[in-house]
Amino acid sequence: MSILEDIAAQQHEFVGWRHDLHANPGLGFEESFAAELVERKLREFGFDEVHAGIGGTGVVGVLHGQRPSNRTIGLRADMDALPIAEETGRPYASKVPGVMHACGHDGHTATLLATAWQLSRDRDFAGKVVFIFQPAEEGLGGALAMIEDGLLERFPCDRIYAYHNYPGVERDHIFTRSGRIMAGCSFFTIRIQGRGGHAALPHTTVDAAQVASNTVVTAQSIVARNLDPNEAGIVSFTDVYAGTNSHNVIPDKATMKGCLRYFDKTVGDLMKQRLEEVAKGIAGTYGAEAAIEFDDNFVPLINDADATAVALAAAVETVGADRVHDDVAPFTGSEDFAYMTERVPGNYVMVGAGPGAMPHNPAFDFNDEILPTAASYFCRLVRIELA
Numbered sequence: 001m002s003i004l005e006d007i008a009a010q011q012h013e014f015v016g017w018r019h020d021l022h023a024n025p026g027l028g029f030e031e032s033f034a035a036e037l038v039e040r041k042l043r044e045f046g047f048d049e050v051h052a053g054i055g056g057t058g059v060v061g062v063l064h065g066q067r068p069s070n071r072t073i074g075l076r077a078d079m080d081a082l083p084i085a086e087e088t089g090r091p092y093a094s095k096v097p098g099v100m101h102a103c104g105h106d107g108h109t110a111t112l113l114a115t116a117w118q119l120s121r122d123r124d125f126a127g128k129v130v131f132i133f134q135p136a137e138e139g140l141g142g143a144l145a146m147i148e149d150g151l152l153e154r155f156p157c158d159r160i161y162a163y164h165n166y167p168g169v170e171r172d173h174i175f176t177r178s179g180r181i182m183a184g185c186s187f188f189t190i191r192i193q194g195r196g197g198h199a200a201l202p203h204t205t206v207d208a209a210q211v212a213s214n215t216v217v218t219a220q221s222i223v224a225r226n227l228d229p230n231e232a233g234i235v236s237f238t239d240v241y242a243g244t245n246s247h248n249v250i251p252d253k254a255t256m257k258g259c260l261r262y263f264d265k266t267v268g269d270l271m272k273q274r275l276e277e278v279a280k281g282i283a284g285t286y287g288a289e290a291a292i293e294f295d296d297n298f299v300p301l302i303n304d305a306d307a308t309a310v311a312l313a314a315a316v317e318t319v320g321a322d323r324v325h326d327d328v329a330p331f332t333g334s335e336d337f338a339y340m341t342e343r344v345p346g347n348y349v350m351v352g353a354g355p356g357a358m359p360h361n362p363a364f365d366f367n368d369e370i371l372p373t374a375a376s377y378f379c380r381l382v383r384i385e386l387a
């Protein structure tokens with residue numbers, strides 16, 4: 001029986017786990033249902049080591065191959081859900097009001113469990129596999145929490161791999177690229193302090209709304225005029241607020257929030273420096289003051305060239321060369337796995353999930369049809385890495 005057939009024969013069971021995970025979602029660092037299910041299953045599969053509570057709700061399982069080797073491969077899945085009220089109408093819809101698996105991390109967790117099941121049944125590989133189930137991928141820093149809790153010292157890996165389901169593109173196609181694949185992201189908050197007053201007496205005020213408006217417009221020149229035209233960057237203002245719900249009061253304060261996206265940390269540093277200069281410079285021009293805070297919540301995700309070559313070989317074995325895409329355009333979204341690949345060479349692939357609602361939409365549901373494909377891909381990856 002092939003790996004894919006072996007997994008497909010068991011699909012109903014894996015899908016059952018996925019639906020249980022879907023019905024019992026947890027926000028970042030609150031994934032107790034998923035963590036307990038993962039821990040229980042890994043013990044059932046006879047794992048050599050199972051460690052819970054790493055970086056909060058993170059779980060790590062270690063599986064030893066039949067043949068000795070010093071080599072270790074890490075496989076990572078995320079377990080957290082989102083603060084969204086589910087509208088799928090599925091029989092296994094979320095039982096937790098206002099919380100749902102709208103990004104498919106329930107599917108990623110079930111996929112890695114299916115991989116663990118298959119590899120534990122047939123340990124014909126040389127070395128160790130570290131299964132990493134991380135909390136809080138959605139911007140709350142679960143990967144760093146595990147790393148700061150000693151993940152990579154306690155379980156050193158030579159290479160590390162992960163995947164994300166990818167709705168809206170053809171099912172069971174696998175997409176990746178060497179080098180940059182997901183963007184880094186820095187949240188920013190700018191606070192303007194002016195001087196309020198009567199709308200009929202503008203000369204007695206320092207208009208915070210005017211400062212904010214000019215800041216939003218001028219900040220776009222950072223990408224247009226400061227970045228190398230061959231580089232990419234995004235400046236998005238997502239919340240701009242000034243005023244007191246009146247028509248005749250010039251506001252003394254304004255607050256602006258948004259995010260910067262970039263594929264290179266030095267580009268990110270330049271964008272942050274320029275945004276601070278723009279905010280403070282424009283405020284100064286009008287006689288106001290600006291303060292800015294940054295929260296760097298994702299680094300760019302860079303795929304290692306050698307790890308990507310292995311990922312592509314495993315992908316071709318799993319779905320055939322005509323369904324493997326080795327030069328997908330980098331995504332401007334971000335991914336917490338980047339903190340792991342910053343420290344250990346690794347690769348991240350997208351597995352096409354076919355038509356359906358996009359992630360973070362209340363109608364989104366993970367496509368169970370891709371679970372055997374993704375699990376089979378991971379199994380082949382391990383068998384190539386640890387041949």
Ligand SMILES: [Zn+2]
Binds near residue numbers: 102103138360
């Ligand atoms: Zn997400």
Ligand SMILES: [Zn+2]
Binds near residue numbers: 104105137359
């Ligand atoms: Zn996700």
